Amino acid sequence: MFPTDIQSLSGDILLLVFRELSVTDVLCVRRVCRSFAATTQAKVLWMNFLEAIRSDEENVLPAYTKAPTLLDATTLEALVVRVSRLARRWRNNDLFPAQVWRLHLCQPITWLRLVTGSWLFVASSDNHVSKITCWDMSLLFQDYMEPLAEAYLPGQVKTAQLEVQDSRIVIALGLGPSSPSVHLITLVQHLGAHRFAELYRLEGSSHVLMLQGDFIGCAVRRDRYIPHIINWKTETTYELYPPHGVDEPHFRNTPHSLILWNEFIVVVRHDTLHFYSQPTSAGRPVYAKSVKTVEIWELVVLNSRPSEPLRLLVISSTGVGIITIETDVLFNDDACAHLSVATTPNQWPWYRLTASGRGRRVLWISAEDAMRSNGDNDHPQLVYAAVSPTASESETPLIRWANEYPEDPALWAFPTLDFDEALGYTIVGNCFGELAIYDHIESDPNLCCGLAPDLTAHQLSLPQLLPVTPITLDLHLAPRRPMEETVADRSLTSHWTQDDLPLHSRFWCRDMLCNLYWDWDMWQGNLGDIAWLLSHAFGFPLLPTPQAHAFDEREDMPYVLVRSGERYLIFTLYEDPIRSFELPLPRPLHSRMAERHQYLRPTAFTENQVQRSMFIREHKMSRRNRWREQQERGGQPHNNLLDTDAIQHYYSPTDIAEMQRVWGT
CATH class of the missing domain: 2.130.10.10 (YVTN repeat-like/Quinoprotein amine dehydrogenase)
Structure with a gap:
């Protein structure tokens, strides 16, 4: 309890006293003595605290807040309390969510x-x-x-x-x-x-x-x-x-x-x-x-x-x-x-x-x-x-x-x-x-929540x-694994290999769905596929159109030729992987004639690798499949977040077999 002589002070004097206390102390005073409740809720007191917070570089105030005079006392107090507590958590190196x-x-x-x-x-x-x-x-x-x-x-x-x-x-x-x-x-x-x-x-x-x-x-x-x-x-x-x-x-x-x-x-x-x-x-x-x-x-x-x-x-x-x-x-x-x-x-x-x-x-x-x-x-x-x-x-x-x-x-x-x-x-x-x-x-x-204007x-x-009913997207979807040689499967990729390029027939194969090429379902632009990497790691966001694939026996290297906008790219997952040609294309076409591109964002490879490994690790530990969970709540997620062929050098045959079982591919 507080002495009677303090409780008898006028409101103006009490405000001067409380201004010398910390925010935490003022809240404690309110809890232990009801007679001070009205004074501790005064808007002028919390405006003074706000000015003190503003002058301390350790605190960060919202850039979007209305002028303090336009905020009511409750909102003003909540802002001061939140900002001061957040600063204290930063000082203590502890931001674990409350x-x-x-x-x-x-x-x-x-x-x-x-x-x-x-x-x-x-x-x-x-x-x-x-x-x-x-x-x-x-x-x-x-x-x-x-x-x-x-x-x-x-x-x-x-x-x-x-x-x-x-x-x-x-x-x-x-x-x-x-x-x-x-x-x-x-x-x-x-x-x-x-x-x-x-x-x-x-x-x-x-x-x-x-x-x-x-x-x-x-x-x-x-x-x-x-x-x-x-x-x-x-x-x-x-x-x-x-x-x-x-x-x-x-x-x-x-x-x-x-x-x-x-x-x-x-x-x-x-x-x-x-x-x-x-x-x-x-x-x-x-x-x-x-x-x-x-x-x-x-x-x-x-x-x-x-x-x-x-x-x-x-x-x-x-x-x-x-x-x-x-x-x-x-x-x-x-x-x-x-x-x-x-x-x-x-x-x-x-x-x-x-x-x-x-x-x-x-x-x-x-x-x-x-x-x-x-x-x-x-x-x-x-x-x-x-x-x-x-x-x-x-x-x-x-x-x-x-x-x-x-x-x-x-x-x-x-x-x-x-x-x-x-x-x-x-x-x-x-x-x-x-x-x-x-x-x-x-x-x-x-x-x-009332800090900013409406x-x-x-x-x-x-x-x-904008419409509030679903719009069906008109996308060119690649065939899904496992694929059977059908007219329907071929029609899904009918816009591929249509550029009539000067390709050496002994080296390049235009049939992207043949048994010698395995990544024909990785050009959709879905998260983690090859088209996604071209966009996020190299800065080629236009959806690539595959033109041909090849295997260089001298270099033991598979190649894919794609068009992205007005550029032709040669891509492989197994070396510094992106090169491009200026038009017109040289005859005969070879990867050594292309100019190498720098990574735009190599951290995209980190994201991709971490996603692949953690999905398998979580399933092996707990049998959990978040992809299936998304399906069960009504979603239609694509099934190419994991590509078995592209990560064989990361995982054992046992891991790959487990992944294939989990994804049903």
């Missing part, structure tokens, strides 16, 4: 994003149906799992970007593979319900890399690998041609990203940043300068505000680091600097680099143990780090935890991640449709609403 909400979808999850702590958007698709779904987080936190809105799409979501613009949520979806297009959509209120609506559509462009204001950045245009930006409000397209022509080998695939920064468009490639002027009413973009960097495997833009340095968080061959580009980059040859955040312990074990908000706290997946050992509990882990432009690697502790509970989404199953750095949420989805929202703080998350308010003019 609570979790789980959902199970029918389709594989290909993209997700948490917006202002209030809305969760998820794109999911298989070879039959594709859709975009939104959940209201305040309802999810009350265990109401029904979506707020759902709509069906005419293609699979391959890439996506999201931005809050003019008090509304805008999402740019890159659809494919059969009919590449870009769809710009938003979430609106209509007749008392929430619906997805289409703002803009562009056929022929795909592989969305950027959404900033009026501009959408894409990497593929009309079957050509040419980065371009689209002003969707004026419907104007600007192509960004390489400085020395499109036939330079490192310009023949897609870049990592496009960024609008100051007066520049920045094209981020393997180890180079290319700067172009932004378009104006008087002219189109013009190449200005190239700047060499460390090799970039994965990339997150931390800051692209005008008048501030451009900061890029990257995974490279050495680990995680920050690339900083100063504003005088055009006139300063030393304007690019690299700061190491964390050094990788071995080759390619880190992937799925993720950051949000102001980019002060970041997340990625580590497969170090899963790649190094065959132990029973060597699961991939989530790795968190607090980063700053000046902190050295020794000052950046890494916080790890693994979601090893059977009901959690498998981190090894081509995961998709998002992370709210301020409120302490981690979102994980995967190819089995498993979805989880992890809350790292022991407080009611529902109290923070971004789904009625529009002055209602855009075209």
Whole structure:
């Protein structure tokens, strides 16, 4: 109990006293003495705490919150409590979730994003149906799992970007593979319900890399690998041609990203940043300068505000680091600097680099143990780090935890991640449709759902609403194993080998379904197949069309020739595996005449290998089959997530026989 003389103090004096206490102490005072309850709930007290938190660099406040004067006292208190508790957990290197909400979808999850702590958007698709779904987080936190809105799409979501613009949520979806297009959509209120609506559509462009204001950045245009930006409000397209022509080998695939920064468009490639002027009413973009960097495997833009340095968080061959580009980059040859955040312990074990908000706290997946050992509990882990432009690697502790509970989404199953750095949420989805929202703080998350303004308010003019009934996807599906030689099987691949190429008949075989070739069902673009690797590891996202296969007895090497857009690629799984030809093709055609391509994202091989090994390991240990579970809840997942022939050198005949039994292939 408190002395009577303290309890008799006026409210104004008590507020001055409580301002000197910590947030934890004030909450304790409220619990032990009811007479102080009203004073400890005063809005002015929590506004003072908020200002103190804002001045401490250890804390991270949401970038999307309304002005504190517009928040009620309860929401303001919940924000202060959550931010201060999250900072304490970072100090203690402990981010193990305090609570979790789980959902199970029918389709594989290909993209997700948490917006202002209030809305969760998820794109999911298989070879039959594709859709975009939104959940209201305040309802999810009350265990109401029904979506707020759902709509069906005419293609699979391959890439996506999201931005809050003019008090509304805008999402740019890159659809494919059969009919590449870009769809710009938003979430609106209509007749008392929430619906997805289409703002803009562009056929022929795909592989969305950027959404900033009026501009959408894409990497593929009309079957050509040419980065371009689209002003969707004026419907104007600007192509960004390489400085020395499109036939330079490192310009023949897609870049990592496009960024609008100051007066520049920045094209981020393997180890180079290319700067172009932004378009104006008087002219189109013009190449200005190239700047060499460390090799970039994965990339997150931390800051692209005008008048501030451009900061890029990257995974490279050495680990995680920050690339900083100063504003005088055009006139300063030393304007690019690299700061190491964390050094990788071995080759390619880190992937799925993720950051949000102001980019002060970041997340990625580590497969170090899963790649190094065959132990029973060597699961991939989530790795968190607090980063700053000046902190050295020794000052950046890494916080790890693994979601090893059977009901959690498998981190090894081509995961998709998002992370709210301020409120302490981690979102994980995967190819089995498993979805989880992890809350790292022991407080009611529902109290923070009113931080941002409503971004789904009625529009002055209602855009075209997206359909709420399924759209059957028009995909060229390859025959499934085991295949019998039938007219139906042949018709599924009738668009293959139609280019009439000058191939030496003694070396090349045009029959892709013959007994000498085994990977004819791996060109669908499904997760983990060869087409997926061409897209994610090498930057060739257009669905490849096989033309012929061959076996070089001198090199003991099998080859496949495919067309991807306007380029012809020679591919093999057993060597540095990708080369390409400029047109016209040479006569006779041989792999030595092709130009070798660098990896765009070699961490894709890590993802693929970890998924294959962990699926088998889990089934051998517990007889669990998540693929079958997805089927049982109504999904139609593809059966090519594991390819027996491509991984024979990783597993024993016993393992392969077990895998074939599990998958029924």
